[in-house]
Amino acid sequence: MKKYKYPSVLTIAGFDGSGGAGIQADIKTISALGCYATSVLTALPVQNTQGVKSIFPIPIEAVAEQLDTIMEDIVPDAIKIGMVHTPHLVDTIVAVLEKYPDIPVVFDPVMVATSGHRLIEEQTIDAIIKKLLPLSALITPNMDEAAIIAKMKVETLKDMELAGKSIKQLGGKNMLLKGGHQKTETITSLLLDEENNCHSFEFNKIETNNTHGSGCTLSSAIASYMAQGKELFEAVKLGQQYVFNAIQSGADTQTGKGNGPLNHFFNPQKLLKNEMV
Template sequence: MRKVYQYPSVLTIAGSDSGGGAGIQADLKTFSALGCYGTSAITAITIQNTLGVTGIHSIPADIVQGQIIAVMDDIRPAAIKIGMVHSTELAIAISATLKAYPDTPVIFDPVMVATSGDKLIKEDTVSVLKEILFPLMTLITPNLDEAEILTGQHITNAEEMRSAARSLLQTGCAAVLLKGGHLKGPKLFDVYISADGEEEIFESDYIDSENVHGTGCTLSSAIAAYIATGNLLSEAIAKARNYVHEAILHGKNVKTGQGHGPLNHFFDPQKLFKYEME
């Protein structure tokens, strides 16, 4: 009898970046680079390049919902990554849809501010995200700017990061990875706290580079990809952070556009994994 295989698939629910450095484009590049099969549900189309965002066209909530269901019912992903959810309608639709698939790990990068400083979310959506989406999440991965918006706390050091992460854990998510990349220094720190009592400070060297557009998208996508290929959450985070670090390092001397360039997602691409179907 002929053996039949399948790829570990990952679904990204996020916005499109016409400049190719962040959003859906960065997510699919990351999945591919890490040996996974990428699928997508597009939440918005942005008019964007390395210099910034000049327009956002929202995809109707029923169309986003339909994309998710189409993927879930046919190419069931081993993990899901969520990025740009910029309206209340989208948050409600995504939440309602994901409740039908409670066993799939979901990583949420609550994209609110672009690398250029452009705001990517409506004011009234923040509280809705916390109330209806966060409780469904395996992990949320806000950066410092996003954590300040979500908690109302000013964050300037590692101890304040811990406090903010604990506050975010109270929203009902299973774990928080608060990224400290905006605290410039020779070392960068990310704070990980889970509802199970795990707590870890991840440390890495700072890389001086203008090419960091899409870093958050890439990290959350890499975590989802590593989960899809069989890693525990803490292992997936550690491997994903290393992948992003190397992607920044290998892309720092490359000129793409006139502003904040992308990472080098394909510095060491992996072949697609194949699992034998039972």
């Protein structure tokens, strides 16, 4: 009798009780794209669509035990990392994941919330640069996050390219600079790959406040496509198209009083099954 397995994606991220971002958005995205979602909680932000009120830490021992427990039982086909807000957390995650060098890691350096709230401690940035960048197959900073990592202003398309090259010199392999904060009718994101090729992706801007969790959703979508066996460029392309469609499908709804969520389930896929070798 043949045996099958679901393509599995592990999300290592923070909580969002309002359901639009963080680990909740990751699980929705991974599930909507036909993959099996496992998760490790790194922090408990108290937030809604209007912003972050406070952040409660998860004990480091609890994060380590969560990671070990998942990895010893359901080894993922891809990993998405989101909110990592302390140096100890960086060390804990790296200590486990460096044992699995063949699993692609998509790192979304969550540093600034959609509301503008700063989510990361200053001393964590060095730890991320030294330890998480080299571990990641793809890093997906937005313009604000790229500016923090590269220590430069990022306001134009040229700034994005320069920041991406600067971050690559710090140890990044492939870099997707997200252009969602551009004040233009067309949004352009840039993919700088390992060969230093620069690929651009353009989408028309959708007039809506419902973009809460778009970065979490994108990184999870890319990880999901990588778990399905897609090559990096194709996974990035498909992931961005998924996010565009999810924003477009939820643009005319109201959930909460602030920045609402995407419609993650605009076209949900059945769980995929791959034959086990």
